[in-house]
Amino acid sequence: MFSDLFEKGTKASSDFFTGTVWVKMLVTDEDGIFDTQVYNVVFEPSSRTHWHSHPGGQILIVTRGKGFYQEKGKPARPLKPGDVVEIPPNVVHWHGAAPDEEFAHIGMSTRVHLGPTKWFGPVTDEEYKSAVEEK
Amino acid sequence: MFSDLFEKGTKASSDFFTGTVWVKMLVTDEDGIFDTQVYNVVFEPSSRTHWHSHPGGQILIVTRGKGFYQEKGKPARPLKPGDVVEIPPNVVHWHGAAPDEEFAHIGMSTRVHLGPTKWFGPVTDEEYKSAVEEK
16 A cells, blocks of 8 residues: 555644544755655545645645545545645645545645645534535 | 556656656646646666756655665665655756666656756666666
């Protein structure tokens, strides 16, 4: 399994994630050489990010399982291994696992010099159920 | 196998690669939103890039097989799945497969606004053999 390429990492904060999510940093870019941070994220079933946006944008590469990506006010997009998601700067969105399946992606935060992620609170159970039903 | 996540893509030009190398673009970033390009590269055994450098740097995530990364004037670094290579701007280097094993990595060209890849000619058979022996 691809996700076995990386250690599971550390449990993500419940301040920004719902359910159990694991993050393994791959490139911290602390000195800003690449202006890009890279990480592997594993979502247990039904877990997900809070609503958030990135001033410099984000790219996801799905490596395992079934998940979803949703921009605020739009239908959710189902995700499968090999899918690539381009998230433009300042677009409020969430990503996470399907209700009954684990989900993993590599994430890249691009143009990080433009500032840190902005957070807008949990994706409620109602929002989540509505987004993933019949997908 | 992880590399099956992506189509094999198109054969890379012999102007810049030795042997058979396949490149599948994942994020072309033609409008410069992310300042980052992402691609999957599959190297057949013994194939490799020419010597080259990136004005904005490059990040590799190894997904399959056995390969090598070498900076000019330094010993080659053997690579296995899960390894991450941070290649600073303007460092002349090559990457490619072991003599008898396929090799695949995701590549990210970062800060692409700083300019295109610069190429410095083939890694000769002698340079390659010397780099990979006893590794």
